[in-house]
Amino acid sequence: VQLVETGGGRVQPGGSLRLSCAASRFIFDYYAILWVRQAPGKERAGVSCISSSDGSRYDADSVKGRFTVSRDNAKNTVYLQMNSLKPEDTAVYYCAADGPYASCRGAASRLRDYDYWGQGTQVTVSS
Numbered sequence: 001v002q003l004v005e006t007g008g009g010r011v012q013p014g015g016s017l018r019l020s021c022a023a024s025r026f027i028f029d030y031y032a033i034l035w036v037r038q039a040p041g042k043e044r045a046g047v048s049c050i051s052s053s054d055g056s057r058y059d060a061d062s063v064k065g066r067f068t069v070s071r072d073n074a075k076n077t078v079y080l081q082m083n084s085l086k087p088e089d090t091a092v093y094y095c096a097a098d099g100p101y102a103s104c105r106g107a108a109s110r111l112r113d114y115d116y117w118g119q120g121t122q123v124t125v126s127s
Helices: 025-030
Strands: 003-006 009-011 017-023 032-038 045-051 057-059 067-072 077-082 091-098 121-125
Touching: 003 091, 017 025, 017 032, 017 091, 017 121, 032 067, 032 077, 045 067, 045 077, 057 067, 077 091
Parallel strands: 009 121
Antiparallel strands: 003 017, 017 077, 032 045, 032 091, 045 057, 067 077, 091 121
């Protein structure tokens, strides 16, 4: 298993959650990690990306200023801190890896390039 997501749950609008994506050492060191979400009845959409090779990042317009992606090198883990959550953020969240030496540039438009996927974690924003 290369990628494992944890941290999903149910939260009220305006609340916060932090998702974790634990990766194998090789993936963590050389791949770009993209958080992807899929809401019921909708296609998968890229949310936030961070690249280990060129330091590039990507955030979808819908989450800018609310979501932050980060890395913990000691734990081989990528985090997605989600603040000011809205009902429209409700989805299954996946982390995916592209590489080696991939950039986050254009990440959201090339989901098919991502080689490894986690199993997903449910996030529900509801009062």
